[in-house]
Amino acid sequence: MRVAIVGQGYVGAALALGAKKAGHEVTGIEINQNRIDELKTIGYPVTSDYSKVANAEIVVLAVPTPLDKNREPDLSFLKSACNSLKPQLKEATLIINESTSYPGTLRNFIAPILGTTHLYASAPERVDPGNSKWDISNTPRIVGALTEAASEKALAFYRSMTKEVIPVSSPEVAEAAKLFENTFRQVNIALVNEFAQIANALNLPTHETLEAANSKPYGFMKFLPSIGVGGHCIPVDPSYLSFKAAEVGIDAKFINLANQVNLGMPEYVTRRINEEHGVAGKTIQIAGIAYKPNTSDTRESPAITLMALLKGNGAQVSWHDNHVKELESQRSEPLSKVDIGIICTAHDGVDYSVWKNSDTLVIDVSTTNNLGWPKYL
16 A cells, blocks of 8 residues: 655654555655654655655554643644645545544544545554564554544554554544553552652652562552653643543543642652752752653653752753753763762663762662662652
């Protein structure tokens, strides 16, 4: 099949590579010239020219769906992509939305822009950057469509490259399932972050307690405390669900409270460090500002919020990240002897010897357990 994939971030690029490997003719559409330059040798054409979708049988939308300044859904990228696509599409093109959004987005937002002559399906992305075990080929996918014809064509497309593809009764089911997957994680991360605060106040070892609870062979799933959540999914998707709930008169109490707890973790960590060790005038270095290990993605990273808070309390703050070279005109610096070193994200391959061999106070707020320092949360 001739496939055009709009959006060539890590989701769109991963899908494009999977589709190409399955034998499809793939074209990537991307408006960011720097990203186009990065993908010059990826193995399929990537262009900003929307006219290249004219001959596509399938067009997949894989564009960002972030939150706006009020932490409400921002579908401006999706709207822009649809408006650019509309004059280029031939009749009866299958349009698949992989961009995460609230239930009703395909039916009530995308389809009205692009028109009724096309086929429509929703297959929310399931890509986990840096995960060597789960990829496009073996991660189960769910597909919901507006018509039987759209469903059959979308299922055939995903089954050509994915071992398990699960049809659901509507696009809204697929959209809601994606949101609930990450809301489940957000709520449980918030719960363990709140527990870490309680355990600290009670002078209990958090991780020993969690390991003890984890010995139960049923009815328990271990989550680990951290300075919060980052990336495009967990800090964002629950807010899409909460937004849609509010539209139908439901106050999503658990979701809103989980957001509040996780967003507040950098402030909690800053306050603790300041109370226990003092911050003003101290040299502090952050190890790992990406939101998860072994990636360069800094979207919604709580480490960035932590840095701003520490600076606001009078600290001299630098950072080191072997996956992120520059952020907001500040560059990654080699780990050095400082008053306080804070491990936020534990990438592989980082040499902490300069901290180990000096009197640097090391505070580990990552979710990694094997670095040798006591866990702070």
